[in-house]
Amino acid sequence: MLRIVVVARRHLRVRPLQVAPVPSHFASALAHASSACKDPHRRYSSSEPTPYQAPSVIRPKVALVWQKTVNPALRTYLELNNNLLIPIKFIVPINDGNWPEETWGYPLGKHVKSLRQCWSKGKLPDFAVQDLLEMDFVFDVSQYKWDHMTMPALLRYSELHGHSDVPQRFRIKPGDNKWPEKLWGFHLGTQVLNIRIRGDFKAQVAKDREKLARIEFCFESSFADREWKTRVLPSLVVYPQKFGNCDVPERFEVPDCPPWPKAAAELRLGPVVDRMRRQKGYAEQCARDADVLEKLGFVWDHYWANWNDRVFPALETFKLVKGYNKIPQSFVVPCTPLWPERAHGLRIGNIMNSIRCHCDYFDQIARRADRLAALGFEFPIAQKRWDQRVEPLLAMFGELHGHRNVPIDFVVPSEAPWKERDWSIQLGKLKRKEK
Numbered sequence: 001m002l003r004i005v006v007v008a009r010r011h012l013r014v015r016p017l018q019v020a021p022v023p024s025h026f027a028s029a030l031a032h033a034s035s036a037c038k039d040p041h042r043r044y045s046s047s048e049p050t051p052y053q054a055p056s057v058i059r060p061k062v063a064l065v066w067q068k069t070v071n072p073a074l075r076t077y078l079e080l081n082n083n084l085l086i087p088i089k090f091i092v093p094i095n096d097g098n099w100p101e102e103t104w105g106y107p108l109g110k111h112v113k114s115l116r117q118c119w120s121k122g123k124l125p126d127f128a129v130q131d132l133l134e135m136d137f138v139f140d141v142s143q144y145k146w147d148h149m150t151m152p153a154l155l156r157y158s159e160l161h162g163h164s165d166v167p168q169r170f171r172i173k174p175g176d177n178k179w180p181e182k183l184w185g186f187h188l189g190t191q192v193l194n195i196r197i198r199g200d201f202k203a204q205v206a207k208d209r210e211k212l213a214r215i216e217f218c219f220e221s222s223f224a225d226r227e228w229k230t231r232v233l234p235s236l237v238v239y240p241q242k243f244g245n246c247d248v249p250e251r252f253e254v255p256d257c258p259p260w261p262k263a264a265a266e267l268r269l270g271p272v273v274d275r276m277r278r279q280k281g282y283a284e285q286c287a288r289d290a291d292v293l294e295k296l297g298f299v300w301d302h303y304w305a306n307w308n309d310r311v312f313p314a315l316e317t318f319k320l321v322k323g324y325n326k327i328p329q330s331f332v333v334p335c336t337p338l339w340p341e342r343a344h345g346l347r348i349g350n351i352m353n354s355i356r357c358h359c360d361y362f363d364q365i366a367r368r369a370d371r372l373a374a375l376g377f378e379f380p381i382a383q384k385r386w387d388q389r390v391e392p393l394l395a396m397f398g399e400l401h402g403h404r405n406v407p408i409d410f411v412v413p414s415e416a417p418w419k420e421r422d423w424s425i426q427l428g429k430l431k432r433k434e435k
Helices: 002-011 024-038 063-081 108-120 126-134 141-161 188-197 202-207 209-214 223-243 269-277 283-288 290-296 302-322 348-358 362-367 369-374 383-401
Strands: none
Touching: 063 108, 063 126, 141 188, 141 202, 141 209, 202 209, 223 269, 223 283, 223 290, 283 290, 302 348, 302 362, 362 369, 362 383
8 A cells, every 4th residue: 555655656746836816805904904913002902992072961970071071171261261150051162272172062051050059959079079169169159249249349339439329321341440350341230220120139138238238228129219319309409599490401410519419419410300201200209299399390391481481581572672573593682681581691593593494392382373473473384393283183173173274263172082282272373384
């Protein structure tokens, strides 16, 4: 048997070993595997971990999220804004170099709200406590705003103005060195209004009642009543003493000098009186103190008072002194005994021009047309005012009488269906201005 094998080997031709060609796609795969084996930093786990990213929803109980996202985000906000009064809708900006990348897109405002809720329940996560204390985190927003903004602003306002009656629209101007920088832009007037009307800072007001009393802060609903007693009414008492009447002009401002009340200094009394006349301010106080106002001679209708006390007497005197009624536009009532004292200095020429061009004093002229005609004054009504006031009266007359031929002596009755504002108008004597 062995001999047969040996003989067979002698006759067998052995060719060189040939390796079959490797497909190209398989070769590239082998090359990639080889290079991977040579990389000393390559991890050979089948499930490689992804880089950390801030979650899109809050994770208040996860220490890793606190460490990598929330804590850095809070410190960044504090550095950028100098406070931690973070709005609930605040989300960390994405792709913003001012913020660490691991905080991008995190709903920080909602997380802060959660922290405050946990604090109120005594359930703050242990891993967050020390960091929050280091940042002086604002747990009670209302108390913080009261201690750092509202109360300091009230005290400073009282120091600067001598009282704490903050106007509703008062805002601390940015850059005003009389105020601490942290209060610049603070709407103190709105805040004070909300304390009085809505009851904001109720707990803080009760706690600091003595401090507020020292600056005479009025936090009750009687603010208007106190304004009336300490500023408005005392100013109205002084006004007739100084000017001989209680017809306060619209632009009058209380001077900061005796005998005017110190508390009313710079009070814009004119606009206050205007609102009183239109029953849009101090209605309750006016009704209660009606007797006082009557004794002062308070003027409820400035135009009628001005007409009766100054304009018409000036017209009468002009006709008497001059003998004619063509008043130059530049004419000013002289300050001499011949002329009514109340009319001294009145620019009656300008008033006459305004009557002719703009129909000023329409209500007075329309009710005193007969007396004006007796002096030789006629004031035709301009088309615009005619359409506004006279045409509706003619339409009403036509509806009631079946025609519009108004008798010359017809006066609008003081009864329905005529409107109260039109009562006593001498409709028959009104004339339309020719174009």
